Every structure is written in structure tokens, then in C-alpha cells.
Amino acid sequence: MTFETKLCPFCKKDNNCEVLKPSSCWCMKTKIPDELKLLVPSLEKNKSCICKTCVQEFIKNPSSFKSKYSF
Numbered sequence: 001m002t003f004e005t006k007l008c009p010f011c012k013k014d015n016n017c018e019v020l021k022p023s024s025c026w027c028m029k030t031k032i033p034d035e036l037k038l039l040v041p042s043l044e045k046n047k048s049c050i051c052k053t054c055v056q057e058f059i060k061n062p063s064s065f066k067s068k069y070s071f
Contacts (some may be wrong), residue, residue: 008051009044010069017049026052033058
């Protein structure tokens with residue numbers, strides 16, 4: 001399986017990660033739920049950032065998010 005580090009491991013859209021930029025990334029200022037991080041497929045753990053939309057969607061309704069992404 002191949003994946004792109006700039007794509008969210010869930011929705012596969014651009015994750016807008018800017019962690020390597022001097023201003024840092026939005027995710028460095030946002031609490032990503034541990035439960036969501038545990039759902040990242042093992043091959044993508046610590047290699048591909050979750051996008052802001054998926055983080056917000058998970059926080060809003062974890063059950064719906066899990067159903068949408070077949071967990």
C-alpha cells in the first residue's frame with residue numbers, strides 16, 4: 001500500500017500540514033483526540049497528518065466518524 005504524506009489518512013484530501021514551516025502548523029496548537037490518533041491505519045501512523053476537517057468531524061460525532069470510515 002502506498003500513501004501520500006500530504007493526504008489525510010481518513011478522507012485522503014490534502015491535510016494542509018505545515019509543520020516544517022517556521023510559523024508551524026495549525027495542528028501544533030490543536031488537541032488531537034487520542035482516540036482519533038489510534039484509528040490511523042498502522043502503515044500511516046506518524047507519517048501522515050490528520051486534516052483539520054476530520055479532527056473537527058471526529059470531535060463533533062465520534063460514532064458517525066467511525067461509521068463513515070468503516071471502523
